[in-house]
Every structure is written in structure tokens, then in C-alpha cells.
Amino acid sequence: MYCYQCEQTTRKDGLLGCSQGPGNCGKTEETSDLQDLLIHALKGIAQYDKRARDLGAGDDEAAAFILYGMFTTLTNVNFNPSRFLHLLKQASEVRDRVKSGYERAAAAKGAEVETLSGPATWEIPTEPASLQAQAAIAGILTGADDVGEDVIGLRALVLYGAKGVAAYAYHALMLEQESGEVYAGIEDALDFLAGEPRDVDALVGKALGLGTLNLKVMEMLDAGNTGKFGTPEPSAARISHVPGKAILVSGHDLADLAALLQATAGTGINVYTHGEMLPAHSYPELKKHDHLVGNFGGAWQDQQKEFATFPGPILMTSNCIIEPAPSYKKSIFTAGPVGWPGLRHIENHDFSTLIKAAQAMPGFTDEPEKQEITIGFGREAVLGVADKVIEAVKSGAIKHFFLVGGCDGAVSGRNYYSDFVEQTPKDTVVMTLGCAKYRFNKMDHGDIGGIPRLLDIGQCNDSYSAVQIALALADAFECDVNDLPLSLIISWFEQKAAAVLLTLLSLGITGVRLGPTLPAFITPTVLQMLVDNFDIKANTEAADDIAFALAG
Amino acid sequence: MSETHTITLVTEDGKEERFACPDDVDILAAADAAEITIPAVCRKGTCGSCRGRCKQGDYELRSFSDGVLSEADRERDEVLLCQTFPKGPLTIEVPVDHAQLVAGPAPEFTCQVVANEALGGAVRRLSLKALPDEAGTLNSSFEPGQFMELQIPGTEATRAYSLANAPNWEGELEFLIRLQPSGLFSSWLDEKANPGDTLRSRGPKGRFTIKEGSLAPRRFVAGGTGVAPMLSMLRQMSEFQETHDTRLYFGLNTEEEIFAMSELDELAASLPNLSVEVCIWRPGPDWQGFSGSPVDALREDLVSDLAKGTVPEVYLCGPPGMVNAALATIDEVGLPYENVFSERFVAN
Numbered sequence: 001m002y003c004y005q006c007e008q009t010t011r012k013d014g015l016l017g018c019s020q021g022p023g024n025c026g027k028t029e030e031t032s033d034l035q036d037l038l039i040h041a042l043k044g045i046a047q048y049d050k051r052a053r054d055l056g057a058g059d060d061e062a063a064a065f066i067l068y069g070m071f072t073t074l075t076n077v078n079f080n081p082s083r084f085l086h087l088l089k090q091a092s093e094v095r096d097r098v099k100s101g102y103e104r105a106a107a108a109k110g111a112e113v114e115t116l117s118g119p120a121t122w123e124i125p126t127e128p129a130s131l132q133a134q135a136a137i138a139g140i141l142t143g144a145d146d147v148g149e150d151v152i153g154l155r156a157l158v159l160y161g162a163k164g165v166a167a168y169a170y171h172a173l174m175l176e177q178e179s180g181e182v183y184a185g186i187e188d189a190l191d192f193l194a195g196e197p198r199d200v201d202a203l204v205g206k207a208l209g210l211g212t213l214n215l216k217v218m219e220m221l222d223a224g225n226t227g228k229f230g231t232p233e234p235s236a237a238r239i240s241h242v243p244g245k246a247i248l249v250s251g252h253d254l255a256d257l258a259a260l261l262q263a264t265a266g267t268g269i270n271v272y273t274h275g276e277m278l279p280a281h282s283y284p285e286l287k288k289h290d291h292l293v294g295n296f297g298g299a300w301q302d303q304q305k306e307f308a309t310f311p312g313p314i315l316m317t318s319n320c321i322i323e324p325a326p327s328y329k330k331s332i333f334t335a336g337p338v339g340w341p342g343l344r345h346i347e348n349h350d351f352s353t354l355i356k357a358a359q360a361m362p363g364f365t366d367e368p369e370k371q372e373i374t375i376g377f378g379r380e381a382v383l384g385v386a387d388k389v390i391e392a393v394k395s396g397a398i399k400h401f402f403l404v405g406g407c408d409g410a411v412s413g414r415n416y417y418s419d420f421v422e423q424t425p426k427d428t429v430v431m432t433l434g435c436a437k438y439r440f441n442k443m444d445h446g447d448i449g450g451i452p453r454l455l456d457i458g459q460c461n462d463s464y465s466a467v468q469i470a471l472a473l474a475d476a477f478e479c480d481v482n483d484l485p486l487s488l489i490i491s492w493f494e495q496k497a498a499a500v501l502l503t504l505l506s507l508g509i510t511g512v513r514l515g516p517t518l519p520a521f522i523t524p525t526v527l528q529m530l531v532d533n534f535d536i537k538a539n540t541e542a543a544d545d546i547a548f549a550l551a552g
Numbered sequence: 553m554s555e556t557h558t559i560t561l562v563t564e565d566g567k568e569e570r571f572a573c574p575d576d577v578d579i580l581a582a583a584d585a586a587e588i589t590i591p592a593v594c595r596k597g598t599c600g601s602c603r604g605r606c607k608q609g610d611y612e613l614r615s616f617s618d619g620v621l622s623e624a625d626r627e628r629d630e631v632l633l634c635q636t637f638p639k640g641p642l643t644i645e646v647p648v649d650h651a652q653l654v655a656g657p658a659p660e661f662t663c664q665v666v667a668n669e670a671l672g673g674a675v676r677r678l679s680l681k682a683l684p685d686e687a688g689t690l691n692s693s694f695e696p697g698q699f700m701e702l703q704i705p706g707t708e709a710t711r712a713y714s715l716a717n718a719p720n721w722e723g724e725l726e727f728l729i730r731l732q733p734s735g736l737f738s739s740w741l742d743e744k745a746n747p748g749d750t751l752r753s754r755g756p757k758g759r760f761t762i763k764e765g766s767l768a769p770r771r772f773v774a775g776g777t778g779v780a781p782m783l784s785m786l787r788q789m790s791e792f793q794e795t796h797d798t799r800l801y802f803g804l805n806t807e808e809e810i811f812a813m814s815e816l817d818e819l820a821a822s823l824p825n826l827s828v829e830v831c832i833w834r835p836g837p838d839w840q841g842f843s844g845s846p847v848d849a850l851r852e853d854l855v856s857d858l859a860k861g862t863v864p865e866v867y868l869c870g871p872p873g874m875v876n877a878a879l880a881t882i883d884e885v886g887l888p889y890e891n892v893f894s895e896r897f898v899a900n
Contacts, residue, residue: 028765081767082794128767129861326651330693330719341765345792356721360690 001032002141004520005160006075007409007493016520026323027079030128033135034084035073037124039159040138041091042069044119046190048098051114053184057105062098063183064173065090066190070166071337075494076300076320080339085128092124118194147198149523154203155193156521157498161210162189164499168217170337171318171461174255175224182220185213204529211502218464218503225254225461230284232378232458237281238294239442240371242270245363247354248296248310250274250303251317252461254286256335259349260315261289269358272296274306275320276435279458282376295373298438299408307332311364313357315346319494331357373441377431377455379465383472388451390476393485397448398429400550401473401486403466404440405433405457406500407493413516414439417491419542421445421454425550429453431469434460436491463500467507481509487549488512492519505534511552515539557638561588562607567650578614579604579633579644588653590646591757593701593712595634600872600896601712601758602633609642619872620896624879647759658755659691663702663725665749668741673809674731675777676741677716682723682753690723692753696762696784697867697895700725700755704740710754711737714869714895716780718787725753728780728812760869760895762788768865768891769797771853773846773878775870776804778897782869783815790822797864798826799853803846803874805833846870847878854885863887868894 003009004017008024021029049062069087072078099120106113125131136142140159144152169182192206226232247269249257257273257280264271270293273280278295280286297306300320307314307324313331316338324332324340333354335346344353382389392398404421408414418439421430426446430453437456445453457465474481490501490512498519504512511534518527518538530536539545554574559582561569573582580602583590592602597616606629614635621630633644646653663680671677682692694700694715701710717726731738762770762785772782779802786800804810816828831846832839842849850866857864866882868875875896882892 030767031765079765081765082792082796085767085795086793326649327655330695342762353721360684360693360721360723362687362689365687 001029001135002139003027003032004140004156005163005495007407007517007519008411009520011517011520025075028081030132031079031081031084033132033138034081034088036138036140037131037135038069038084038087038091039073040119040122041088041095041124042066043190043194044122045091045095045098046187047116047118047120047194048095048102050184050187050191052098052102052105053180053187055102055105055109055111057101058180058183059098059101060178060180060183062094063187064178065094066186067166067170067173068337070163070186071170071318072339074163074167074319074337074496076322077318077337078339079321079323080341081128082341083339085126085131088124088131089126095120118196120194143196147196150200150525151198151203153521153523153526154200154207155197157207157519157526158189158203158210159193160495160498160521161207161214161502162186162193163495164497165210165214165217167318167496168214168221168461168499171252172217172220172224174253174336175221175228177220177224179216179220182213182217185210207502208506210499211504211506214499214503215464215467215506218461218467221461222464225283229254229258229286231380232279232282232376233284234374234381235282235287235376236372237278237375238370238372239296240294240368241272241296241364242293243364243367245269245358245361246272246310246312247358248272248274248307248312248314249277249317250300250314251319251336251338252276252459253317253336254280254283256315256317256349258286260351260354261286261292263349263351264291264355264358265289267355267359269312269355270363272310274303274314275300275438276459276461277317278375279456279462282378282458299435301408301410311362313354313361315354319496331361333357374452375456375458377452377457378462379457379468379472382431382455382457382469385451386472386476388449389473392449392451393477396427398427398451399425399485400428401431401484402428402489402549403431403433403470403486404436404489404491405431405466406436406460406491406497408435408438408491409493409516411516413539414491416516416539416542417489420489420546423542423546425546426453429455431455431457431466433457433462433466434491460496460500463503467503470509481507482511487552489545490514491516505530510535511537513537513539513545558641559583559638560641560643561590561604561653562643562645563650563653564647565649569650569653573638575638577637579636579638579642581634583633587656589655589657590633590653591648591759592634593757597632597635599712600632603630603647604633604636605630605645606636607643607645610639611642612637612639619876622876622879624883658757660752660754661685661691662750663692663753665745665747665751666724667747668745671728671811673804673811675811676729676731678727678729678741678745680725680727680751680753682725683750684723690721692723692725693721694719694756696788697760697781698756698758699781700727700753701757702727702737703752703754704737705744705749705751707736709736712757714758714781714784715756716783718784718791728777728783730777758895760867760893762867763865763893766865767796769857769862770799771850771864771866772798772800773850773866773868773870773874774800774802775846775874776809778870778874778895779812781895782867783812783819785867786819786823786826790819794823795825798823800826800828801831801846801849802828803831803833803870807832807836807839845874845877847874847881850878851881851885854882854887858885858887863891865891865893868892870897872896
């Protein structure tokens with residue numbers, strides 16, 4: 001195995017990347033290799049379907065399979081090697097179908113059938129041992145001796161960006177939002193990678209192109225969420241529990257949550273959100289359910305401790321799962337792209353076993369003092385008071401905006417973000433999204449003339465909302481986004497964040513501060529390029545970075 | 553005067569737990585006193601539940617039943633903790649995770665008899681339903697391969713039986729029990745047990761569970777009702793749609809003893825990569841299947857697997873004689889010991 005796709009990858013003695021199982025996420029060598037091979041197989045599907053699509057005969061079902069397959073390989077999503085055997089078998093069948101579809105479309109149009117090579121022609125074995133023996137063809141470092149580490153790193157940037165875009169597109173698809181343009185974009189990126197590109201400008205261009213595509217995907221996701229669940233509104237989310245049987249829902253998939261709320265209506269079971277599901281409490285069509293009672297716990301990396309104390313079953317709908325502790329292993333269920341060996345996987349929103357588990361387990365028996373936090377400052381809520389905000393900026397009551405958001409994680413350097421927010425001057429506003437907010441969202445930050453100093457925009461999936469707020473403010477102040485009194489302090493962990501970063505760069509946003517450490521796949525040369533073109537900065541000390549932002 | 557020594561338990565997940573043990577107290581009893589829960593049932597050296605491997609230190613191993621620890625086990629310094637008395641500080645590997653050691657004792661709950669059916673071959677299927685406790689909680693969750701201790705109604709005596717059904721949240725517990733002439737539990741089952749009767753249960757216990765996350769072929773070797781935990785494992789594999797190359801060698805003495813074939817046929821239909829070989833030790837003239845012990849059948853396949861470079865994982869459950877014979881065979885053909893998972897059952 002070799003994997004350096006996430007922020008917690010090994011950085012030891014000058015060597016980068018997890019090259020021995022288990023990786024720092026807990027994934028075994030076998031699973032890591034099978035994930036690389038699945039990506040290889042998906043490239044093969046993309047090679048054919050891109051060409052079929054160019055002829056007007058794209059196979060959207062195959063493209064949706066690519067989204068799902070890519071999502072399973074994100075950090076902390078699927079650790080089950082059996083699942084990857086299934087997916088590789090399926091990939092082989094899908095590729096055969098897409099290949100035939102391409103050939104038929106070419107014949108119908110009188111176009112020449114291109115002879116493809118690489119992943120398109122890979123004979124996918126079915127036996128685990130044979131697959132393992134071929135792992136080297138799909139390794140992320142394959143060809144490094146030939147093309148050098150910068151090209152390998154840029155290929156990784158394109159691949160990880162594409163993984164993030166695919167994951168968001170999968171979330172959108174679960175909300176019945178799909179687009180041929182997005183499928184074409186993802187297939188194009190995979191086809192590009194299948195050709196083993198080595199031109200640095202082309203690689204950078206493709207990465208930024210994925211950033212542009214991701215803006216479209218996040219717009220679809222936003223439309224899916226608001227279309228189905230209404231516009232998020234400032235809301236109180238309970239963070240203390242109530243007596244009764246209980247189910248905890250983690251991950252990001254609001255469609256799964258909505259289906260579960262319907263399935264549990266009238267059962268007496270209370271549903272709690274965990275981690276990135278917190279914004280559910282701000283959507284009218286979700287919060288209308290009385291049995292969506294509150295939020296439990298914090299960010300993903302604390303789940304082993306927190307899930308162990310939850311007295312009901314847990315549903316993990318997307319990233320981020322980590323190894324279940326024995327105490328709750330029998331009562332954690334997976335859905336969608338998620339998997340862990342030995343856990344029960346829920347298909348097609350059939351929550352019957354989950355509900356039985358909730359009824360069998362103790363639930364909460366006590367009622368601690370009620371505690372709430374305020375969330376739900378999506379773009380509508382913020383722009384709804386735009387006049388007030390603009391006035392506050394003009395009067396000098398608000399001096400600066402910070403967007404402190406992204407992923408949380410376990411490394412000690414992440415206290416930078418709580419330090420940062422705590423030290424922001426009282427005449428500044430902090431917008432946040434993603435699970436990084438759990439480091440500071442339970443503190444009282446006060447308000448500026450009725451505008452809360454901490455505005456929780458939502459999930460990492462709601463980055464679109466943040467971009468729209470920034471663009472609207474720029475519009476109101478008749479300036480460029482980069483000229484706004486706004487600093488972006490982005491905490492990354494995995495590939496969704498890579499896609500969001502590419503989106504920011506594709507919008508020409510400069511000066512993003514990226515931490516807690518820079519991606520291991522960004523080589524010094526590539527970093528210099530990002531610094532030169534986008535003024536990307538690494539974290540230093542929170543106080544210094546605040547002073548720098550305010551001075552600018 | 554007794555002397556007290558420090559016992560260090562090393563768990564499967566590489567953690568350590570220390571406690572003190574006087575030299576006239578067995579390790580299991582001292583662990584109990586320190587509120588450390590080591591899986592154990594009989595506490596008298598006959599069931600083999602409390603196995604460990606002594607890595608370091610001197611100890612005295614007192615009496616245990618034949619077959620519970622083989623000579624090969626003893627050469628690896630495997631011990632039964634209920635019969636192990638320290639002569640100095642000891643470091644012992646125990647095949648459980650740390651969380652299990654400190655999780656407290658297994659829950660006790662009341663079950664109701666749902667059905668008591670003859671399956672053929674003097675084997676009964678006892679179906680129980682766990683009843684919720686006063687707070688409305690069911691405490692009957694288990695993993696495939698684990699067992700429960702059932703208390704014989706009207707007595708203080710308990711017997712341990714493996715669960716044969718897949719884990720579920722309805723409190724359903726299924727056991728396959730061969731009636732033993734003049735056996736205490738057998739007598740109750742044969743003569744008294746009726747739907748609606750209640751009995752106490754404690755568990756789950758045991759660490760004979762499936763190695764999750766592995767893609768290696770699985771070979772299950774069962775002697776008689778030793779097939780019960782394997783049925784549980786196979787049923788979960790079927791629910792999880794696992795596609796491992798899987799073989800079950802189901803050993804019985806005679807054709808008359810055959811039972812649970814409809815359950816196995818059902819599994820073979822839902823697990824396309826499962827093959828079931830019924831192995832009859834003393835077949836009649838009309839027997840068309842494999843003649844011999846399941847260990848003989850395993851040996852043939854293991855040799856050919858290993859020759860192809862296939863390294864399967866082997867699960868053994870049955871009487872000590874069968875398990876020990878299988879272990880000897882596995883050793884002989886050169887399958888790594890870490891690929892073998894076993895449980896012996898011993899009649900009380």
C-alpha cells in the first residue's frame with residue numbers, strides 16, 4: 001500500500017505517506033490496494049463513457065456507479081475488503097456495458113471506435129490473491145521514477161479533487177440532483193488520469209477545472225437540500241439529551257436522516273444528530289419532526305469515546321467512520337458508501353433492524369439541564385440581514401470577517417482553530433462550516449448589534465453557501481472577493497476539502513490559510529506555484545495569523 | 553504465608569492489564585477479585601474457556617480434563633487460567649480485547665422457551681426468546697460463534713451452548729443440543745421443556761468468532777453439534793452477502809445422526825461460494841458422500857489449497873478429540889497457527 005490522501009498521513013523522518021498497513025486511518029494494506037485498484041477500474045469505465053458521452057450516449061447509471069465507487073475510497077468511508085471485491089466485480093460488468101454502449105454509439109454515428117489502452121483494457125481478476133498481485137499497476141506512486149514527484153503529486157491532487165467532487169455529487173444524487181455536465185466532468189478527469197498525464201500546466205488546469213465543476217456540484221447539493229428540506233433558518237439545537245429510546249445519526253447524508261425520521265415517526269424513538277448532521281436542526285422539513293430531539297457529541301475523531309456512551313444504535317451515513325470500539329460494534333450500522341467489516345449495512349432505507357436495536361437498547365433514562373446552541377446561518381439567513389451587516393461594516397462595528405471552517409481531526413495542532421476563534425477581536429465576525437466548528441461552537445462568542453459573532457453556515461457540504469455569502473458581500477461593497485475584509489482559515493482533512501480548496505482557487509480567491517499541515521502530496525515545487533499564484537499560506541501561530549489578517 | 557505476585561495480561565489489541573494474585577489463588581479468581589472479566593465457564597479445568605498463553609514467569613498448572621489442552625498447546629505454554637497458580641510475576645496473553653476485560657461480567661437475563669423441536673439424530677433445536685428487563689432493555693446481543701450459559705430450571709446447574717442463529721435484536725436465541733443419556737440439561741429438554749417455560753441465561757461468552765475483514769477462504773470443521781456456531785457464522789455471512797470461498801466439513805458418526813440439513817441447504821442456496829461436505833465416520837453401504845472424519849476431508853483440501861498458494865482460515869468446533877486431531881493435521885500440513893480458530897466442547 002501507499003496512501004497519502006489525507007491530512008493524518010504518516011510524516012516521519014522525512015518520509016511522507018502510509019506505506020505499511022494499517023494506515024493511520026486504520027485501513028489495511030489489502031483494503032488500500034483494493035481501493036487503488038477500484039479507482040483504476042473506474043478510470044477504465046470513464047475512458048469508455050467519456051467517449052460515449054461525446055457521442056451523445058453517456059451512461060448515467062455508470063457515471064453514478066463511478067460517484068459511489070469514488071466515494072467509498074475517501075478517507076474514513078469504507079474499510080471492508082469484501083465490499084471492494086464486490087465493487088471490482090461490478091466495475092468489470094459496468095465497463096463491459098459502457099464499452100458496448102460506446103461501440104454502438106460510434107457505429108450509429110459512423111464514428112471511428114478508438115482503441116483504448118491502460119485501465120480500459122485491464123482484465124479485472126475476481127480472486128483476492130490475483131488482485132493483490134496486481135496492486136502495483138494502480139498504486140499512487142506508479143511511474144514516479146519516470147515522471148518525478150511533482151507530477152505524481154499533481155496527479156494525486158487531480159485524483160483527490162475528483163474524489164471530493166464525486167462524493168459531493170453522490171450526496172446531491174441522493175437528493176435527486178444529477179447533471180450530465182457533472183458526470184462528463186468527472187469522467188473527463190478520470191480519463192485524463194488514465195492517460196498518465198505529465199504536463200504540469202495541463203495537470204494544474206485540470207485540477208482547477210475540477211474546482212469549477214465542484215462549484216456546480218455544490219450548487220446542486222444546495223438545491224437538493226433546500227428543495228427537499230427548505231431553507232436553513234437560525235435555530236436552537238439542543239445539545240443535551242432527553243429520556244427515551246434513541247438513535248444517533250452521523251455522517252453527512254440528510255436524505256438518510258429524513259428517511260429515518262419518517263421511519264421512526266410514532267415509534268417513541270428519539271433521533272439525535274452527530275457531527276456533520278448538526279445542521280439538520282436548521283432545516284424546516286427536518287426540524288419539524290418532534291423526535292429529532294438534539295445533537296450528541298462532537299466531531300468525528302471523538303466517536304470511539306462518545307459512541308460508547310450512547311445508549312442506542314448508531315447509523316453512519318457517510319464519512320467519517322473510524323474503527324468501532326467493541327462496546328458499540330454490535331450496535332453501529334452503515335449506509336450508502338460506508339463500510340466496516342462485521343457491521344450491518346443498511347440498503348434502500350430499510351431501517352427495520354436499526355429500529356429494533358433502538359427498542360432493545362436502554363435509551364436515555366435521565367434528563368440533564370437543557371442546553372442549546374444556535375445554528376442555521378446559511379446564505380439566506382445571512383443575506384437576509386445583509387443590510388444590517390453592511391451597515392455594521394460601514395459604521396466600523398464589524399471590522400473583519402473570518403471563515404474558520406473545514407474538517408476536524410485528532411492531531412494536537414488542531415487546537416490552532418479554537419485558539420484562533422477565541423482570540424478574534426470582538427469587532428470581528430466568525431463564519432464557520434464543517435466539523436472543525438466543534439472546537440469552538442459551544443462557547444459564547446457574543447454578538448455585534450444583534451448579529452451573532454459566530455455564524456454556523458452548516459456542513460462542509462454547505463461551502464456553496466459560504467461562497468455565495470462572500471460573492472454577495474463583494475457585490476454589495478462593489479469590490480472583488482479578495483478585497484473584502486474577509487480571511488479564509490481552512491482546516492482540511494480529506495478529499496472533500498481538497499475539492500472545496502480547488503473551488504476557492506478556481507474562483508481566484510487568494511490568501512487562503514490552509515492547515516493544520518499542508519497536504520503531503522503538495523510537493524515543494526507545487527506549493528511554490530500555489531503560493532505564487534494564489535498566495536496560499538500555512539498556519540503559524542493563531543495570534544500572529546489574526547494580526548496578519550487584520551493588518552491586510 | 554502466601555506470597556502475592558503481579559499478573560500482567562496482554563490483550564489481543566496489544567494493551568496490558570495488571571493485578572495482584574496470591575500464589576495460593578488461581579489467576580481467574582484473582583482477576584475476578586480485581587473486577588477484570590476473563591471469559592470463563594466451568595472454573596474447574598474441564599471446559600477450556602479460560603485459555604491463555606504464559607509468555608513469561610513460573611507457574612503451577614493444576615488438573616484439567618483430557619483433551620482441553622493438547623500436548624502441542626502445552627508446548628506453546630497455553631494454560632487454563634482457572635488452574636494456573638503463580639510462582640512469581642507472570643505475563644499472560646489472553647485472546648480478548650482490552651475493552652472486554654474491563655467491561656464487567658456478562659449480563660444475565662430471563663428467556664422463554666419458544667420451541668423445542670427434534671431435528672433428527674437425537675438433536676433438539678431449542679428456540680428461546682430473551683425477555684426485556686424491568687427497564688425494557690434486551691440484554692441478549694451476541695456475535696456469531698459465541699455461547700450462552702443456560703441454567704437448568706429448578707437447579708443451580710448451568711450448561712453452555714453455542715448460538716446457532718444469526719445475531720438479532722428481537723432476543724431470539726437458537727441452540728442445537730444433542731440429547732445425552734441421563735444428562736441433566738437433556739432430561740429437562742426431553743421431558744419438561746415446553747413453550748412458555750422460562751429459564752435464566754448468562755452471556756454471551758466466548759471468543760470463537762469470525763475473523764472479520766479477511767478475504768481468505770474459510771474452512772469450517774464441525775463435529776456433531778459443533779456445527780451450531782458455524783451455522784451462526786454462515787447465517788451472518790449470508791445476511792452480509794459475503795462471497796468468501798467457504799467449505800463446511802460436517803462430521804457425524806453415522807448417517808442416522810444427520811441433522812440440520814435443511815438449514816445447510818438453505819445456506820448453500822444463499823451463499824454461492826459455500827460447499828457443504830457431510831463426513832460420515834462409519835457409513836452404511838448406501839452412503840454416497842464422504843466416508844471418514846471431517847479432519848480427513850480437511851486434510852485433502854488443505855494440502856491442495858496450500859499447494860496452490862491458497863492459505864485458508866480454519867475454524868474448528870467439536871469434541872476435543874476432533875479438534876486436537878485437526879490441529880495436529882494443520883501443523884503437519886504447515887498451515888500457520890494464526891489462521892486457526894478453535895473451540896472444543898466438553899460434556900459436563
